[in-house]
Amino acid sequence: MVGLTHSQDSKVNIMVPVQRLVRAIQVSQGEFSLLLVCCHSTVKQTHILHLLKEFCPTEIKEIALPPAAETFYTTVSDLLGSARPQALIVKGLESVTAINQLIVSTNLMRDELRKRFQYPLVLWVNDEILQKLVWLAPDLKNWAACTIRFDLANEQ
Incomplete structure (x- = not known):
């Protein structure tokens, strides 16, 4: 019985932020919006992306930044x-070798992001990248609504 309760709690814990993300994407259709999603587990990330595509009627494209990326835009x-x-x-910000340079240049080019990307832009981050955004790109970070977190507290 404990396993069932834990399993149900885990589903609720993951579905609430998935639903928030779906709503944020749908509300922002046709205009730029910056959404930050924080999750540390790549296994959980894959599961969340599957759920997102299942529940979100919006066409979502995924790309991964290569480690050698120097500029985001x-x-x-x-x-x-x-x-x-x-x-x-x-995805893939955590694997970028020159992440500090990339974040600083992204902050400088933030107006171009708004002009070019007329749709929701979801950045998949971990706490380290989130902290770097706060310190190195505060203007860009301020454009984002609150960060949608997928806690690992219930992960085993």
Whole structure:
């Protein structure tokens, strides 16, 4: 019985932020919005992305930044090409070698993000990247609504 309760609690704990993310993406259709999603587990990330695609009717494109990325705007623009998704999820920030440089340059180019990306932009971050955004790109961080967190407290 304890296992069942724990399992149900885990589902509730993950579905509430998934629903918040779905709502945030749908409300922002056709306009730029910056959404930060914080999760440390790649297994949980995969599960969350599956749930998101299941419950969100919006076309969501995922891209991963390569470790050698030096600028966010140019790298994402190149990876997207001519595609104009309804929402974009960017993963891999934690693997970027020159992450400080990338974050600082992104802060400087934030107006271009707003002009180019007329859809919700979801950045998948961990606490380390989130802290770097606060310190190195406070203006960009302030554009984001509150961070949607997927706690690991119930993970085993």
